[in-house]
Amino acid sequence: MRLAVYTDYSYHRQAGVVYGERAFVLFLERLKDSFERLVIVGRLDPEPGRSHYPLGEGTDFVGLPHYSSLTRPAGALLPILRSLRSFWRTLEEIDAVWLLGPHGLALPFVLLAALRRKRIALGVRQDLPRYVQSRHPGRHWIYLMALVLEASYRLLARRLPVVVVGPGLAERYRAAPRLLAMTVSLVREDDIVPVEEALKRSYDGELRLLSVGRLEREKNPLLLADVLARARQRDHRWRLSICGEGPLRAELAQRLELLGLAPYAELRGYLPVTGGLLDVYRTSHAFLHVSWTEGLPQVLFEAFAAGLPVVATAVGGVADAVGEAGLLVPPGDPDAAADALARVAAEPDLRARLIAAGNERAHRHTIEAECGRVAEFLQGGK
Secondary structure, eight states, X not given: OEEEXXXXXXXXXXXXXXXXXXXXHHHHXXXXXXXXXXXXXXXXXXXXXXXXXXXXXXXXXXXXXXXXXXXXXXXXXXXXXXXXXXXXXXXXXXXXXXXXXXXXXXXXXXXXXXXXXXXXXXXXXXOHHHHHHHHSTTOHHHHHHHHHHHXXXXXXXXXXXXXXXSHHHHHHTTTSSSEEEEOOOOOOGGGOOOHHHHTTOOOSSOEEEXXXXXXXXXXXXXXXXXXXXXXXXXXXXXXXXXXXXXXXXXXXXXXXXXXXXXXXXXXXXXXXXXXTHHHHXXXXXXXXXXXXXXXXXXHHHHHHHTTOOEEEEOOTTHHHHHGGGEXXXXXXXXXXXXXHXXXXXXXXXXXXXXXXXXXXXXHHTOHHHHHHHHHHHHTTOO
């Protein structure tokens, strides 16, 4: 089967290589092992550039005309019309499409694929209305657009197979004729630290806390500084490493400086999984995730694979991802997060239970396993 996958990501091309803006591209890349041909469809920025996620050999790319955002309709109208023409032509060369959203452009893509009599599957990665509320607070018309898109996608999902991320979204799309609840994981089976090795990690000296993710509003990165302040009040051994990039980096650095925490926190920027990030995971003592809104974050499974106890906010699909493998806290509550970290530091039996449960989840949700499930589903299997 020849498969085309559409996501509303912006891509760049430099020196003949196409780069995606999100790590999810690496998951999509792995699907090519299960298909005769894989075509990724997305907006191509006219400005040359590169990012951390290059498309490898064997993956085809169709670049759609670029627009900055659908929240600026006047500037997006002509690129959208050209995108429809480009997608129509792409349909001549493939057998099936996987359209991830909800997104305004995915809706006419469904119609075009149906006219071409192609196999169609939808994909849903997050709660769009909640994401928009966090990303665009106070902009009510954008929130209303998100509600309309969500309703449209759920209506289409009554007729089409759907792949969703996590059990929470699976409940919302339960009326689909075929439904797969998946986990986005980049963890390879070979990357998982054995439980016995993880249990040897000493908590007697300095305690290294790790956070990995984009420094954007919905991820609530400024709370990391407040959690560190309260954690150090309870136990002065805590230090924090933050791996990730984003528009709130400078503001986070200022917050750490204001609280007198700069000597105890490190903003490390982006680190590739195989270019340093795995080592940071494996030399840390706990993992902290503080988002306001989430689908089912892949970084949790990276933490599980490294044998790290996890403290995370109970939002979106996080509770389902964590289960018995972490301690859940309310979003926006630095005291609750600091209390959970104090338990991790002080209770060896608790750490052992969290590490063992996380290890089991990491083995169950490797990239090999998840891509295999998605590929089978898109090909018409279970």
